[in-house]
Amino acid sequence: MTSAAHSRTDHAQTNPREFSYAFLIQIVLILNSFIMLYPVVVMVLSAFKTTGEIFEHPFALPDFTQVQNFTRVLGETSMPTYFVNSILVTGASILLILVLGTMAAYAVARYESRTNTFVLLFFLAGLMLPLKLAIIPLFILLRDLHLLDSLWSLIVTYTAIGLPSCVFIMAGFLRTLPAELEDAARIDGASEPRIMWSVMLPLARPPLAIAAIQNAVPIWNDFFFPLVFIQSDANKTLPQGLTSFMGEYTTDWGMLFAGLTIAAAPITLLYIALSRQFIQGMTAGAVK
C-alpha cells in the first residue's frame, strides 16, 4: 500500500499545490456524495424506528429487527395494490411502446419510401409537444372512450408520450444493420415478417433495452396523469397512492418513512444493480 501510494503521489510530492488541489477534489466529491446519499440512508434507518425514537434520536442507528412498520405498511394499507398497479401500468406501457415503436422504426429504417421523411417528422413533432398541456382534451377523450379511472387511461397516455423517442432510438440503430443480412435471408425465401422477426430484431436487443429504461423510469415515477385520471383507490399507482398514504398517517413518522422506503426500494435496488444501463438509458436523449 505505502509503496504504491508513494509512487502514485510521487509527482504530487514535487508539487504541493497540485497535491492540495487533488485533496480538495476528494473533499468536494465526498461531501457531495454524502449529501446525495445521507437523506436516503436516514429514510431507511427511520423506517426501523418508532415515531418516538425518530423524534428523540433522529441520527441514531435503529434496532434492525424491529420491522413492524414494514409489516403494517404491507398488511394494513393499500400499498401492495398501488405496487401491483404500478407494475402493470409500467409493464404494459413499455410493451406497447416497444412493439409499436419498433414497427414504425423498422418500416422507416429498412424500406425505402417517399413517405419516410413525413413519418419521421410526424414522430419528431410528437417528441416535442408536451402532452401534459393537452390534459383537458385528453381527459375528455378518455372519458368518451370510457377509459377514465382505469389503468388503461394511463397505459395509452404513457405509450403516446414514449412512442416517438422509441421510434428514433430504434430507427437510428436499425439503419446501421447491413443490407446483406436481409438479402441473404430473402434469397433463402424468407418472408418479410420472418426476416424482421428472426433475422433483424434479435440483433436489436441493446437499443430495445435503452428505449425500455428511458421510458420505464419516468412512467414508474409519474404522478401528474394518475392525479387527474384516477379516482378510485383500487386503481392508484405508487406515487399517487403514496400521497393518500402520507395524508392518512401524517403523525406516525415511523409508518411514513417505512412507506417511503418501500416505494423507493425497487427502483433504487434495480439502479444499483444496473447503474450503467440506467445512466445510459436516462441520459440517452441528451447525450448524442
Place this chain on the structure above:
Amino acid sequence: MPLSVQQSRTWKHRGWVAFLVLPPIAFICLFVVYPILSAFGYAFYNWQGLARGEFVGLANFREVLFGPTMGPVVWNAFLHNVQALVALMIIQNGGGFLLAWLLYKEPFGFRFHRVAVFVPVVLSTIIVGFLWKLFLNPNFGIVNQALYSVGLDALAKPWLGDSATALPALILANAWHFIGFPTLVYLAGMQRIPSELIEAARLDGTSEWQLLKNIVWPLVAPSTTILFTLLFIGAFNWFEIPYVMAGLDGSPFGTTDVLGLVFYRTAFGNQSASIQNFGQGSALATLLFLFIVVFASLLTLWLRRREIQI
C-alpha cells in the same frame, strides 16, 4: 433498405409496410395530435363543468392574463417560475458542470461518486418531495435537529412555513433531486473532448480556471444547449415538488405558487373551491404552450449559434 423498385411496388409489400406504420401513426393521431389541436380550440369557449358552452372569443385569455381575480395570481406564479429557472440554472446546471469536471479527472473513487450523484434522479419526485418535507419539519425534521445539536438554534426555522425560505427550500429540494442529470450529461460531453487538447493546454501551463473557461466550457456547448432547454421546459412545467411540499395553493400565502399549480386549480379545482373551469384552464395551457415553444426554440437557436464545431 435496398429493395428493388419493382419489388417495393407490389401490393403485398405495400400492405406489409402499411401494417407496420399505420398502427403507431393512428395511435399518435388519436392520443397526441387530436388532444393538442383541441386544446387550442377549447380555450375559445365557455365551459359549464364538462359541457362546452358558447363561443366567447378571447375572453378566457383576457381573464387569465388581466382579469381582476386570475391576473395577479398568474403573474405572481409566473414570477416564481422565473425565479426557479434562474436559481436552478446556477445551482443545478452550474453545479452539475463543476461536479462533472471533478469526475472527469477520474480521481480516487470516481466510479462510486458517479453512481451516488445519480441515485436521487431515479427516485420518484413524490418520494423526494415528501422526504424533504419531513426533513424540513420545524420540530422534528433532521435539518433543524442537526442545527440544534451543534448549537445553531438561531438558524433553525419553519423552512416551509416561512415566506422567505419556502421557495428556496423547494428549489434546493429540486436541485438535490436532479443535479445528477446535468452532471452525467456534462461528463459525457467532456469525455468527447479530444484529450490531446486538454493535455496540450496543460503543458502550456494554462491555469485550471483558464482551461475550464476557454477550452472545456466552449467545447461542451452542445450539452449546455440541451440541458438549458430541458431545464427551461421543466421549470415552466414545475408541479410535483410544489404540490407535495407546499400544497395546491402554494402556501404560505402563495409564495410558492407556480403556473402548474394555478393550471391544476383552474382546470380541476381544489378543496377550497371545487369549480372546474376548462375554458380558462385551456387558455392558460395554450399560453404556456406557446410561451414554452417560442422561447425554447429561441433559446435553442441562440445556444446552437454559440456552439463551436471542431
